[in-house]
Structures are given as structure tokens and as C-alpha cells.
Amino acid sequence: MESGNIAWMLVASALVLLMTLPALILFYAGMVQAKNVLSIFVQCYVVACLMSVLWYVVGYSIAYGGANPYWGGLSKVFLLDVTRESVVGELPEILFFVFQMTFAIVTPVIIIGAFAERVKFGFVIVFSGLWMLMVYAPVAHWVWGGGFLSDGGIFGALGTKDFAGGIVVHQTAGITGLILAIVIGPRLVTHHGGHSPVMTLAGAGLLWVGWYGFNGGSQLQADANAAMAVFLTHIAAATATLTWIGWEILKTGRFTVIGMVTGSIAGLAAITPASGYVGPLYAVMIGAVAAIIAQEAVGLIKSKLRIDDALDVFAVHGVAGMFGSMMLAPLGAATWTSQLGGMAIVGGYTLVVTIFIIFFCKGLVGMRVTKEEEEQGLDLSSHHQPAYSEN
Template structure:
């Protein structure tokens, strides 16, 4: 056990949890109408709690067990037999469990942005739990748990390179988001502006800081690799923020606060798979391209195709994560076969399982709330609370 590595991953674990609570909650919450902000907070907190329990019982074992290349098995069910003295490389395995748990929390939390303001809370909870166990955990095993896409697997000696989750986190969550947005249909009021851009900016800032743990912590050591991952993460986020704002200025004559912070997230998502394999100049290029690429993806999905992916989950996280995954083959030691092959296999698997799970769960829990609840807002109709008391 290495004390410095352990201390850093403890810190990184806290930073990644910060990304969901309160980072993502505030980022998404500020983007919706005032009558729905508490529903976002509720979904984020509930998913964090549920994924933690499910990760303990089954998820960690499925992802990081050693049953076979396709399925980790149930040998680590409930962490039975694992103590604080057991190691994963140079850190306690119980700490590795906790660090990976925060990834299992934020991944299903990401896709709630696609169907806000009209989703049934019970459906969200049941679907998110099943999806994490049957989609996220197996994909994690394939790439990070020594499974079929790791080095020596189906793509040969050089396996799929995904340092911190371009495929495992961003592609899976974004494809699920896009499909669910199509299945549930558009909102009644699609053009409603964000109710609190300031809250959006604060949430984005928390995500930016938390991403240092997300990418830097994925090195699983307190060394130069972690320092480089942290640095390139910051450079990509900065570059994408600027290129997004610049492209808005070119097209519309002004740059918006919500726009620049969305560019920040695009840069962070894009550098995630490459953060352990590229240097600062490559990160600068990735970020500059990501800010424009993801902005154009927003226009394509929202305006030209007409899908109400409400908070642009696929355009930002999906396009960004896929772009960054491909850049590993361009700038680093990944191969195009391994990178594109993994994107294709994981993409098909995610779409099929997401569709099957949504249809099956929808038989028992309706996906969408009724029209009256949607009009009145989910805060009051679902949770009996209001975010703002205008009379006080």
C-alpha cells in the first residue's frame, strides 16, 4: 500500500462525487423551468443513493470480478471477504470500490438531462438501477475490468484505450439519453429558457473542479501521469469554452453564459478518454475542436432532426466522448480498429438493452407523467414541494 496514492484517490473519490452532488444537480437544475428544479435535485440525490447500494451488492462484482471476459460474476457480492488490507495495485481495494462507485453514480445521472420536465420519478429510479447493472457494469468489465476489450482481448495486444470513460461513461449514458428522449417524446414547451443561468454556471464550475478527480484519479496513483491527466483536462476545458463562445459570436453576434459553460463540459467530456495518453498541445486541439463540434451537434439534434434531448446530453457528452475516443487513435498509442470497434459494440449493446429495459419497465411504471402534472411542474405534482416561495 502506498500512502500518497491512497491519499490522492481518497481525494479524487470525493471530487467525483462532487460532480453529481451538487455539480450536475445544479447544472441541470438551472437549465429547466423553475417548477421542475427540485425534481432534478431529487433524481440526482436518489440515483446517488440507489447506485451506491446496488454497486455494493452487485455492480462492483459484475464490473471487476474475474469470472470471464464478458461478465465479472458475483464473486465479490456485497464485498464479502474484502477488508481494508486487501489491495488493488497500490491502494486498498475498498478505496478502489468507492472510487469506481462514484462513476457508477454519475453515469446514469447524466442521462436524466434528456427527459427532464416530463419523466415519471418511479420509472427513472427503476430504469436507472437496472441500466447500471445490465449496461454500465458489464461495459465497465469489458474495458476496465480486464474483460474482452482490454489488452490481449478481441482487439489483440493493444486493447481499447479509454482512460476515464469516453466509452464507459459518456457513450453509454448519451446513447441511452438519446433513445429515451425519442421514446418519451418532446416536451409541451420546448423553447422555455433556463430559469437560472447563474445556477448553471455554478454547477458547471463544480463539474470542472470535480473532473480533476474523474480524470486525474483514473491514474490510480499520485504521480506524473495523474498530474498530466489533470493538466490536459484543464487545458481542453478552457479551449472548448473559448471556441464555443467564439463560434456563438460568429453565428449570432453574441456569446452567452450558458453557451460558454456548455463548451466547458464539451471539452471535459472530449478529453476524458484521452487524458492519460495525450499532452497539453494535443489537449488544446481536442478542446478547440470539441467546442465547435459539440455546438453544431446541438443544432443538428435539436433543430434539424427535432429530437427533444432537453439538456443536450448526446450532443455534448456523446459526441464529445466519441470524438475523444477517436482522438486516442490519432494522437496516442490506440488503434483505430480497437477504438472504433469498441464504440460500435458498446453502442449497439447500449441501444438494444436500453430499449428492452425501457419497454419492460414501462409496462409497470409509465415513462411519462400526465399532461396536468407536466403543465404544473414535477416539483409540486410529484414531490409536493416548490423550489421558490414567492410570498416570503
């Protein structure tokens, strides 16, 4: 164990948790109607708590419990064989567990944005728990835990590369969000513009800061590559923000605050899988292109396909994350076969298992609130309390 690495990873773990509590909550809450703000806070907060417990009970074991190509097994349930002396690389294993737990927390919370303002609280909780255990944890094992997509697996010595979550986090969350939006159907009101752009802007800023830990921490060491990953994270986000603004002005003559920060998140998602493998010029290119394709994806999904992915989970996280993952092949960090093959396998698995979980949960607890409850707002109908008091 090395004290400098331990100190950095403690900070990185806190930064990644910050991405959920409160960054992503604020980012999402500002884009919904005022009558649904509290529901976003409660859904994200409770899901974060549930993922923490499930990761401790069995999720970590499924992802990192052993060398089986397809799942980690049950050897680390309840961390029964993890002591203060257990190590992963130069880290205490309990710290590695905590860092990976923050990823397992944020990924299901990202999905909540796709079905905001219209889903039962019980469905959110049951679906999120099952999805983390059945989709996120196995995929994390395949790519990061020594599974069949990693180096030495089915694609040979150079396996599917994903430095910090372009495939494991953003692709799985994006595809899942799109499926949920299609199955659940559109909101009664879809073009309200959000009740507080200021709240969304604050959340985006906190997400940006937290992403330093997300990408920089994925090096698992306090070294030059971690420092480079932090810089690439920043420059890709800055480039994507400016590109989004310019592209929006080019098309409409103006830009919006929500669009601006959406561009930032697209750049952050796109550089995530590549931040440990490329240099600054490539990061600038990835951020710029990601902003354009994510902006076009938003328009395609909402305006052309009429899919109410409420907070653009697929366009921003899915499309941008998959673009960044794919770019590792032409930039020399991976092969086309390993990247496209791995993405196809993860995408197909996510699609099939997510559909199964959706309909299982729908039969178990129901899925969508009633028309009257949606019109009243989930703050009152689900949680019996408004976000804002008139007093």
C-alpha cells in the same frame, strides 16, 4: 499499499462525488423551468443513493469481480471477500471500490438531463437501477475490468483505450439519453431558456473542479501522469469554452452563458478518454474541435431532427466523448480497429439493452407524466412541494 497514493485517491473519490452532489444537480437545475427545479434535485439525489447501494450489492462484482471476458461474476457481491488487507495495485481494494462507485453514480445521473421535466419519478429510479447493472457495469468490465475489449482481448495486445470514461461513461450515457428523448417525445414547452443561468454556471464550475478527480484519479496513483491528466483536463476545458464562445459569435453575433458552460463540459468530456495518453498541444486541439462539433450537434438534434434531448446529453457527452475516444487512434495511443471496433460494440450493446429496459420499465411503472402534471410542474405534481417559496 502506499500512503501518498491512498491520500490522492481519497481526495479524487470525493471530487468525483462532488460532480454529482451537487455539481451536476445545479448544472441541470438551472436549465429547467422553476416549476421543475426540485424534481431535478430529487431525481439526481435519489439516483445517487440507489447507485451507491446497488454498486455495493452487485454492481462492483459485475464490473470487477473476475477475469471472465464478458462479466465479472458474483464473487464480490456485498464485498464479502473484500477486507482491509485486500489490494488493487497499491491501493486498498475498498478505496478502489469507492472510487469506481462514484463513476457508477454520476453516469446514470448524466442521463437524467435528456428527459428532464416530463418523466415519472418511479420510471427514473427503476430505469436508472437496471441500466447501471445491465449496461454500465458490464461495459466497465469489458474495458476496465479485464474483459474482452481490454488489452489482450479480441483486438490483441493493444485493446480499446479509455483512460477515464469517454466510452464507458460518456458514450453509454449519451446514446442512452438520445434513445430516451426519442421514445419519450418532446416536452410541452421546449424553448424556455432555463430559469437560472447563474445556478448552471455555478454547477459547471463545480463540475470542472470535480473533473480533476475524474481524470487525474483514473491514474490510480499520485504520480506525474496523474498531474498531467489534471492539467490536460483544465486546458482542454478552457480551450473548448473559448472556442464555443468564438464559434457562437461567428454564427449569431453574440454568445450565451448556457452556451459558454456547455462548451466547457464538451471539452471536459472529450479529453476524458485521452487525458492519460496525450500531451498539452493535443489536448488543446481536442478541446477546440470538440466545442465546435458539440455545438453543431446541439443544433442538428434540436433544430433539424426535432429531438428534445432536454439538456443536450447526447451532443455534449455522447458526441464529445466519442470524438475524444476516436482521436486516440490517429494520435497513436490505440489502433483504429480497437477504438472504432470497441465503440461500435459498446454502442450497439447500449442501444439494444437500453431499448429493452425502457419498455420493461414503461410496462412496470409507466413512463411519462400526464399533460396536466407536466403543465403544473413536477415539483408539485410529483413531490408536492415547490422549489421556491413565496414567503
